[in-house]
Amino acid sequence: MLKSISSFLRSKTFGDFSRDSLLKMDPEIAHQASIAALKMGLVPSQQRVDSKLLATNICGLELKNPIGMAAGFDKNAQVPVALSKIGFGFCEIGTVTPHSQQGNEKPRLFRLPEKQAIINRMGFNNHGHDEVFKRLSEINSEAIIGVNIGANKDSGDFVKDYVLGVKKFAPISDYLTINISSPNTKGLRDLQGFEALKKLLFECLAERARAKIRVPIFLKIAPDLDEKEMDAIAKVIVDSDIDGLIISNTTIGRETVLGLEHSEELGGLSGKPLFNL
Ligand SMILES: Cc1cc2nc3c(=O)[nH]c(=O)nc-3n(C[C@H](O)[C@H](O)[C@H](O)COP(=O)(O)O)c2cc1C
Incomplete structure (x- = not known):
């Protein structure tokens, strides 16, 4: 049976x-x-063992294959082990903020099936550091587990929220992602500017240096940057000890979906139209 x-x-x-x-x-x-x-x-669950040819090493992280689940699906670390069992090589939890928050009002997620795209303005709905930390401490996953950290919408100090994220999750994650590219938290993307980014990375990396283990830290950026803005980011990161970039978060651009139902909803567009960008 x-x-x-x-x-x-x-x-x-x-x-x-x-x-x-x-x-x-x-x-x-x-x-x-x-x-x-x-x-x-x-x-x-996945039936076959991955071919050894798929094994991938990024910054010392040994992935059984290079396909992972991006942040936003398992925001609260409810199913990382199940995701690993169905075959993902890594799973990125989050975005997690210090305190739990509801996110934006619903509806806040829209399908654009003609373009295999989605618009979301979830607004970092998540259970907060403590609850996610507790769940992650209790699991043992074959897949690499990353934690994507962010700032609370009503925080008076965004940088402090990221530093708290590094402090909390560096001891129990395989890597961390500093997400400063969600379009759904007012002011967050401003952290991509030269001075703001320099300060943010300096403080986060100083916090990492205080942890017992050195976890790789990646910076997740927006796809909506012009050349000058990309240059500013490049200048900051070459002088820092950050391990890599995650490209990219959702776009606020709508050129690829003009005229379609939901195309004018506020938020970030992802899926197929993002790829060329
Ligand atoms: C519903 C939804 C929620 C998301 N939430 C987050 C999030 O909390 N943090 C984050 O860094 N990215 C988030 N993302 C962005 C994804 O991680 C990914 O960067 C983006 O969807 C682009 O990849 P894709 O076109 O393959 O989906 C979210 C995306 C979607 C569709």
Whole structure:
């Protein structure tokens, strides 16, 4: 009986049915349903071991394959082990902020199926450092676990929020991401400017130096920067001990989706149209 349930869960019929059902739901409900299904073990595990050819080393991180789950899917570290079991080589938790916050009002997630794109203005809805820390401390994942850190919307000191994130998660994550590129927290992207970025990286890297283990730290940037802004970032990072860049977060540009339903919703656009950018 168990064997036949397991093979049904693995079948194309079940896969197609799940996908069709999810696409009929409101997008945020579909996201929650996916997390619930992963939690309940309804999503079948990867059957074959990855080829050794897929093994990838980035900054000392040994990935079983180079495909990972980006930040925003498992914001609260509810399903990193399940994501690892279905085959992801890494899983980026977050964005996590020091305190839990609700995020923006719903609806805040929109599908643009004609372009295989999404617009979101979630606004860092997450359970906060303590709860996510507790969950991560209790798991043992085969995949690399990164924690993407951010600042609370009502924080009086964004830099301090990032430093707190480094302090909290450096001891229990494989890498950290400093996310200063979400378009949905007012003022956050200003941290990409020369002086602001210099101060932010200086303080975060000083905090990392205080931790027992040196975790790689990546900086996640926006795709909406002009040459001058990119030069400023380049100047700061070559003089810093940051390990790499994550390119990229969602775009505020809409040239690729003009005229489509939802294209004028505020927020960040991701998916296929982002790729060329
Ligand atoms: C619903 C949603 C929520 C997201 N939340 C976050 C987030 O909290 N932090 C972050 O750094 N990126 C977040 N992202 C951006 C993704 O991590 C990724 O950078 C972006 O979607 C571009 O990749 P893609 O086109 O492959 O989706 C989110 C994206 C989506 C669609």
